[in-house]
Amino acid sequence: MTTETRAFNAASFFAYLKEGQLMGIRCRACGKLSAEARPMCQECHSRDVEWFAFSGRGQLSAFTCISVVPNAMGEKGFGRNNPYCSGIVTLEEGPRISALILGVDAANPQNIATGMALTLRVEDQDSDRPTLAFVPAQRLHE
């Protein structure tokens, strides 16, 4: 895998995700990490950025359980009687990212705890646009 040659854009971000890897950007000038693939540092404007492999471990910082769903989620079977959870995940390396939260009881949000440990799970990995998702970390051992 020749990571250095891939363009710093969303096409590469999703191509990496398809390979099961959450890749973002590290600014070589100021060290700023971004979980979004961008060609220029948003802090210091340096163009000297490199790919950075996130561990895929993080914690749930905020979330919502959505019952009135967009068409794309409706097609996957979600809706009023089958809500899903989306959240803001703080990666262990620091940056935050929005992600689908799977393996939680979205119909009973009071049972979902902010601060819970999460681990990366790429959803729809076969498609060209896989979905960035996380699951509760302990589920790995089930």
Added chain:
Amino acid sequence: MAATLSTARRRQLGRPVSIVGAGLSRFGAFRDMTTRDLFVEAFQDLIDQMDQGIDVEDIECGYIGNYSSDLFEGQGHTAPILADWLGMTPTPITRIENACASSGSALREGIMAIASGMYDVVLVGGVEKMTDLPTEGVTDVLASAADGLYEVPAGLTFPGIYGALAKAHMDRYETSLAHLAKVGIKNHTNGALNPKAQFNTTLLDMMERRKARAEQQGQPVPEWRDEMDFLNDPRANPWIAWPLRLYDCAPITDGASCVLLVSSEIAANFTDKPVHIVGTGQASGRPLHDAVELTSLSAAREAASQAYAMAGVTPQDIQVAEVHDCFTIAEIIATEDLGFFEPGEGPRAVDEGRTARTGDRPINTSGGLKAKGHPVGASGVAQVIETFHQLRGEAGPRQLPNPDLELGLTHNVGGTGGTCVVNILRRG
């Protein structure tokens, strides 16, 4: 640079700008009306309401906020169509898009066009025709105001992102579902006094009507004792994006708004009661996941500090405000971001009635987006219109009792904080 945000440079307008007239369409769901029909209705209202009349030929330029006539009704390049329907060609009109802050930004373009010295008389406004699409379609269109690469694929919707903000606020402070419900009850109480509001009724009346309908139809009559009881019934108030329920959300609305801006030097040619724009600020923000705080919109704080600096006033000087309550939690966060209350104190202020019409800090006397309705591209200027009427003492049954009203503020948010526009108005 980020580090300089809270110490906004004190910018000044090249010359003063005043509002001398305002027009609003009805707000609601109007099946047979298109974008142009709605805007013509608002424009006719403006002409009818001008204190000393206006010759349309005198209007030199226009800026109209519109989020997405393209996606809502399949019509792009809206501005020249509006110019034609207003009988204003060849006057230049430009469409401004900043999601739900589109007309807030259009207003700023108009202000700057006059302040630059280029024009003396400018029309600004906004319009949105939203009800042609089913709710799923509207959800998709509104979600496209979020980041299509890094937010929408996570399943986040417009209510979803505000739901996450609400959850973060609840985790950090004492905020509860009851606080959110009280914001809605208050705004519907105000909306009941606004004949242009989409929901020109209190939640209590809405509840009683539903009981009466059930009785008429021979169905079991719900045993709701009061609004809070009604709002806690999941059949009446289902989840949209937990912890937000149906009555936490502004409705889907068709509507249009416009005001006439002029150079203050010539304001007396139009009215004896101009309202001056003494402060204006606008800022951009990042997606929620990249925000500094999950309980605040940084663009709102920045836009507010710009506007306060230009006007030379503090949050405590503001006597009336229209804030962007696209969701009930958004009003609570707005009152904190604007400096009316300390972070985390917004919910208590609601509990204590401080933001009611009878409180010391009246918020959304129009009914807000929640009850007045939220035709997204029209909302920013509609907020300015309510403030214009309050400052001129012509807000009818919802007029604030304070006879010394002088300073008002509007706070208009695009998307989930990507854009915020804050204006400060002073009675002339």
